[in-house]
Structure formats: structure tokens, C-alpha cells
Amino acid sequence: MRLATVVTPHGPRVVAQVGDHYVDLHATDPGLPTCVKNLLAGGAGVKAAAADAAKCPKAVRYATNAVKLLPPVPKPSKILCVGLNYRDHAIEGGKAIPTEPVLFAKYPNTLIASGDPIKLPKVAQKVDYEAELVIVIGKRGRHIPNDDTAFQHVGGYTCGHDVSARDWQFRGEEKQWSIGKTFDTFAPTGPVLVTPDELGDPHKLQVQLRLNGETMQNSNTKEFIFGVPHMLWFLSQVVTLEPGDLIFTGTPPGVGIARKPPVLLKAGDIAEVEIEGIGTLRNPVVAE
Numbered sequence: 296m297r298l299a300t301v302v303t304p305h306g307p308r309v310v311a312q313v314g315d316h317y318v319d320l321h322a323t324d325p326g327l328p329t330c331v332k333n334l335l336a337g338g339a340g341v342k343a344a345a346a347d348a349a350k351c352p353k354a355v356r357y358a359t360n361a362v363k364l365l366p367p368v369p370k371p372s373k374i375l376c377v378g379l380n381y382r383d384h385a386i387e388g389g390k391a392i393p394t395e396p397v398l399f400a401k402y403p404n405t406l407i408a409s410g411d412p413i414k415l416p417k418v419a420q421k422v423d424y425e426a427e428l429v430i431v432i433g434k435r436g437r438h439i440p441n442d443d444t445a446f447q448h449v450g451g452y453t454c455g456h457d458v459s460a461r462d463w464q465f466r467g468e469e470k471q472w473s474i475g476k477t478f479d480t481f482a483p484t485g486p487v488l489v490t491p492d493e494l495g496d497p498h499k500l501q502v503q504l505r506l507n508g509e510t511m512q513n514s515n516t517k518e519f520i521f522g523v524p525h526m527l528w529f530l531s532q533v534v535t536l537e538p539g540d541l542i543f544t545g546t547p548p549g550v551g552i553a554r555k556p557p558v559l560l561k562a563g564d565i566a567e568v569e570i571e572g573i574g575t576l577r578n579p580v581v582a583e
Contacts, residue, residue, distance in 0.1 A: 296346055298451065298488045300331055302363040309334050311349035312487055315359050322355035323348040331368055331488065332539035335433040335450035342490070364408040367453050367488040368431060373540045374401040374482060376457065377526055378472065380545025381518045387548040396521050396529050399472040401457075401543070405482035409454075412581040414480045415562060419460035422560045425546035426504035426512050426568040428497065429455035430523060431488050432540040439536070441528035448527055448536060451488040452497055454568045454576035455543050456504075458482070458560070461552045483568075483578045484541065494572045497523055501571040502547055507564055514547030 297312040303319065309331040310317035321329045327345055328334045334345060348354060378397040379385050385392050407413070415422050433450020457476060464475025491497075497516060504512035521529070526542060551558040560566070564580040 296342075296349060296490045296493060298331055298334070298367060298490070299486060300365040300367055300369055301357065302365060303357070307365055307369060310357070311345065312359065313349055316356040317359055317362060318349045318351075319355040319357065320345050320348050323351055323353070332370075335431070336435070336538035364410060364486055366406045366408045366484045367486075368484070368539045368541060369406070370403060371406075371539045371541045372537050373534065374403070374405070374543070375530055375534075375540065376401060376476070376543040377521065377545050380520050381514060381547050382520055383514055383518050384546060384548045384550070385520070387550075387553050393520060396526060398530070399476060401473075401482050402477050404479050405477055407480045407483050407578070409483065409486035409576045409578065411483065412480065412579045413456075413458055413483065413560070413566065414478075414581055414583045415560060416460060416478045417583050419462055419478065421461040421552065421557070423459045423461050423551045424504055424506060424511065424560060424566055425457040425459055425550055426502050426570075427455040427457050427543045427546050428500060428502060428516055428570055429453045429484055430497075430526070430542040430544060432536045432542070433538055435535065435537055436527070437531050437535045439527045439531040441524050443524065445524035445527045446491065449491050449523065450538060451490045452494055452573060453484050453488045454486070454570045454573050455541070456483040456566060456568050456576060456578065457543050457546060482543075483576055485576050486574055489573050503569045504549070505567040505569070506558070511551070511558065512547045512549035514549075516544075518547065519544070
């Protein structure tokens with residue numbers, strides 16, 4: 296399924312994208328949850344009922360161009376991020392290939408939907424783009440094994456944009472990764488969440504970022520240093536992963552700060568993250 300969260304007269308609702316319409320799953324089947332976190336946590340039976348509702352001839356539908364999108368998971372309990380997870384990106388930055396995941400976090404204030412503006416902070420002058428595949432957790436887990444059973448904890452995948460204020464991220468002797476990545480609007484996600492059965496192998500997906508129509512990043516998740524099971528294993532040693540948690544999985548080469556001369560985000564830009572099998576996350580850039 297292709298799931299999204301939209302604004303309706305009854306509040307935010309999880310919907311299934313079917314062609315050029317969204318099916319309101321709860322309105323079609325009142326036994327289904329209204330939010331994506333509860334849908335993912337409901338197990339196989341709930342997901343099967345949602346798939347049936349999406350195909351129902353009498354389903355409650357909204358045209359995709361007639362509703363406001365929210366982030367696929369509007370209120371995750373955690374937004375965890377893995378840095379330097381593409382071999383070609385580490386090489387681009389002159390970094391050694393990490394031997395274990397480099398971690399940082401974002402916060403809910405950073406989340407925006409496809410179509411919402413990325414706001415350039417008044418206090419930052421070097422704001423960069425980073426296209427990323429985002430894992431959405433579907434099943435609670437702690438000490439998840441580092442093998443294929445880890446995929447049982449994945450509820451889906453979506454497009455993410457790890458917007459980064461480089462002048463804040465790298466300030467000071469100790470560096471401050473999180474502070475450079477947690478300004479308001481710095482985590483666009485969407486437009487939809489695609490369940491694993493529909494997406495297939497997450498390690499064979501083309502990931503691109505276009506800035507004003509020009510391709511700036513273009514790589515494939517086969518370049519991952521740490522695959523999905525390894526990331527879930529590593530993170531779940533520290534924190535319990537909950538349904539709806541988001542995990543940003545790193546960015547390919549081509550980031551603006553590494554270019555000569557650097558290419559940084561400016562007001563008036565249009566940033567698009569496209570991931571094979573998921574879709575295109577599109578956001579305008581504005582000054583704060």
C-alpha cells in the first residue's frame with residue numbers, strides 16, 4: 296500500500312493512495328484506525344483490512360489535488376538519523392569509511408510535508424540539501440537481530456530531506472551535528488509511505504535530489520555502508536523502536552557544501568527528493 300496522512304473535515308486521517316485518489320480508510324471502515332502509527336502497529340490483520348478498504352467500491356475518496364498533505368507520520372516519538380552511510384558520500388567528503396553508524400537526532404519541530412516551505416533561518420548562512428531514504432518503524436523492538444528478521448519491524452519507507460545548516464553543524468571544536476539539523480522545517484518527509492511488500496528491496500533504490508530542476512544528487516542505496524538490519528540492530532541496542540519512529544538513512548554524494556564552489560539553498564529554490572518506487576518530495580525554499 297501507499298499510505299499518506301491528509302487534512303480532512305474530521306481532522307488528520309491516514310489514507311491509501313489509489314490512482315489519483317486517496318481513500319479515507321477509517322471513513323470507509325470505522326474499525327480501522329484514524330492515524331498511521333496505530334495502523335502500522337495493528338499487525339497483519341489490520342493491514343489486510345486496510346488493503347480491503349482501499350479496494351472497496353464504496354470507499355470514501357478524496358482527489359489527490361483536493362486535500363492538504365501532512366507528513367506521512369505527523370507525530371513520531373523519535374526521529375533518528377544515520378550519517379555518512381553511503382560509501383561514495385564518505386569518499387566525497389574525504390572521510391574514512393565508518394566502522395559503525397554515525398548517529399544524530401532530529402525533533403518533531405523539523406517535520407513538514409511535501410509542498411510545505413523549507414524556511415532558511417535568519418542565523419544560518421550555509422544551509423545544505425540532503426536526499427535520504429527514511430525507514431518507518433512498524434513493530435516495537437529492542438535488541439533487534441542483525442539479520443533479515445529485522446525487516447519484520449519495518450512498516451514502510453518514505454522520502455526524506457535532511458536539511459542541514461553547515462555553519463551550525465560544524466561550529467566549535469567538538470562539532471554540533473544535531474543543532475545544525477534541528478531548525479524548524481529541516482525534515483521534510485513524504486509524500487507517501489510505501490509498505491515493504493510494495494517497495495521490494497530497500498537496498499536497490501535510486502535516490503536523487505534536484506534543485507530547480509538540476510540533478511545534484513544521484514546514487515543508489517546499494518551504496519549503503521550499513522544496511523537496514525544493521526541500522527535497526529545498532530539503534531535498538533540503545534532505544535526501543537516504536538511504531539511510527541523515523542530513521543533517516545544517510546545521503547548520497549553531491550551535497551552542496553562539497554561542491555566547488557559550494558551550492559547552498561537560497562530563497563526561491565525548489566528542492567525535490569525522488570526515490571525509486573516511492574515518489575517525489577517537493578518543497579519550496581523561503582527566507583524565515
